[in-house]
Amino acid sequence: MRFSILLAVIAPILTLFVQPSWATEDGDLLAQRVYERPDGIDFVSVGEMHLISPGTKPRIRRMTTYRLDEGAGGIRSLIRFSSPADMKGVGLLTHDVSGVNKEQLVFLPDLDRARRIASSRKGGRFVGSDIFFEDLRDRPPNLDKHAIVKAMPIGSCDCIVLESIPLRAQSTVYSKRLSWIDPDTLLAMKIEFYRSGDEDPIKSFKVLSKKKIEGYWTVTHSVMTDLISQHSTEIRLESIDYDMGLSRDRFSRRSLEEL
């Protein structure tokens, strides 16, 4: 199941987790439905990340994201920064298959070359934000066990709270996720992220606004908050176009190198 956090902006890549046979059938089914939520074969989006530290001026990263769902768990994405000036042109190309990162390349315009980087990073912060590299990944539901905990409203949404615990602790930096699922849109309206040994969540993700665009429910404004430092990252979507017919060439090393 896929939760649109950066989605649109960075990619509807954030996912949830599903479904061993011993989990409750309701939890499994819900997780699977969220993962299979219609979100287009591909999309191109433009958006911003606002990195907000209490009492200081936000730092803004503007980017264009291309994403292609190849089916059978294959996800390709290309993120290109257009601001700030010192990041302009920096590109990040990733290729995931069934939740496993196969390849990750970065393009550095100052050196005019693309370089392979370690592909399995999970815990590092993406460009200084509160989003970990893992949060950008497609995470198939069968990597976690899921259970419906309770129903709890968020605003006008009668959300269902889904608990997801990894089957293999090494597969994630989180020990648990609690997700507030909107049963109508199948979007995760809120996620709390837990770390092993902590009773309280370390991060939370909240949807601030959503919209149906080209037939797909899309998160247009959201925020990820580090609950320890209170630093937060707002993700604002400016535009998104689904099902553009993007080819795999768009996600090639060559494409990454072409500004």
Added chain:
Amino acid sequence: MLIAVSHFRTLIFLVTLFVINTLLSTLVAQEHSNWFEQMYETQSAAQERVDVLVAQGATNISIEKKQTLVLFTQLRIGPISQMDEAQRVQRRLAQHGVETQIFGNQHIQQLWISVGIFKSRDYLQRTKNRVESLGYKVDSHPFEQQQLRYIVRGYLAEDGTEQRQEVLDSVPEKTTEVTSALFASIELKNELYSELGRSTAEHETYPNYLRIGSELNWALSPGWKIRIGARADAYVLSAVNEVRDYKLLLDQAYLRYRGESARLTLGAQTVIWGQADEFSPLDLLSRQDIRRGFIDELPERRLATPALRLEWFLGSAKLDVLYIPNSLSPLTADRDQFWTLMSPQSGQLLGFSETPLIARLVTQGSLSIREEEQESGGIRFTQSLNSMDWGMSYLETQNPQPYFIVSPEMVQNLVLSNNDVDTALAATSGPTFFEVHPKIVATGLEFAWDLGLSLLRFEVANLQDMPVTGVDLALLESEQLHWILDMEFYPGDKDTRINIQLTGNRKTADEPFLDDDETYALNGQLEYAFANDRVRFQLRSRIGLSEEDYYLSPKLVFRNFEPHELIVAYHTFDGDEQTIGGFFDSRDYLALGWSVAF
């Protein structure tokens, strides 16, 4: 004649390329069981598929070209009478991510906008719906055409996979009749860096530095791009004597064409080959700027060089050919500047022992760069396989590092005067020392392995005709082997990045020479981001393993006030006389910098 490459060396290069490619392909091939056949539109797509299949264990893979009758449908808007109107529509569609081309004849006022030529009905219908939702009427024009296709055949590794034949869906293909639309996309980028320095040199010195860079990128069309960059530097050294130096340099400035499977770049450009960070043995073609020693980071230590570059993309592989009509020697600091490599005050010359004789020659003598017009160039083949990149290179270029020798005339006069420096200097009409950049030949291999949470890189280069100094102080040619093993990792999978490099250099020559015949060093870089990257700590180091040679540079970067950055850095050196650390050991340096990019 692009590059003066001997046929024999070219043959050796190609044979080695073939052998390595075959070996690697064999390594990843596995058992086979099922026949399959797939058809692709482009050779690169077919090759990419082959790479994937080979990595998955498929065997006996072949690619065959075949002319095939294919049904296409063109989506187009028009006719439109005015080019301005057509371009307006094109721009609007482009704003929504729909790439189009204008074709037809402007003079008879028959212009169309091609939204694309499609083979897949799904893509066609989706694109049509999309364009119509933006308010434009789109017509469909089906037609048949003979097309070259690439058939991939072979055996899959897994059982139970049935024989398949498919044509992969594509994005809109390019039309053949195109009048290029002159939509001008211009982007500007500027940066400024200012530094106040304080040195622990014998006399208090305050080397100050200002750098301003500006860059304009102009996308003439989807295929053509112009980049014009310029850079201005100013050094002001306040010490016993005030020294000022200003330079205006052309940065990257080129015209670039991007075709279906190739990219051609003509003009001043910076080309850095190799995989390793900072000190790549194969980074021999870019012009070095060492006016500030080695304290700046790699992008600032490289200058653009006029060149012609062809990059040919072959699926997951790339062939890179570079021709430089006239290699330029590196930029070094003048003799009276802080980072000079020949210091008349201290009597030091990089690479030479600090003997009284050399000190007097350096203090009283002169230095000249032996400029030679030299064509340079190289061929580099790189390929991405499953979690691995590899490549090989062949280069003929001038040695990009400065190398100093005592001039033959001075050597002769020293011998005749029984090492009487005053007599020898008086008798020498030419320079005392030469900075030489002889033409060298390099062949190299490079690898990068993605190990999940870390990355391992290895590079090795065999360099021929490299300069060394004979026991009679004459310039000799040597063969050298430079290699680097580089590991990059993130401890605890957090925000700290560490890069450790083990480097080696081995020299051999027909005659005895004074240079160290083997040197080894451990380089390191550490980077840690605090407070969501609002403060960044960096540490660069070099430790000589075969001789005393140390460099350590901690740096703090305050990034809280974007687009401004405040930087505090310290550079400290130590080591034996002939090493870089030893040469700069009296020039530890504290820098306070401010940079802004906009």
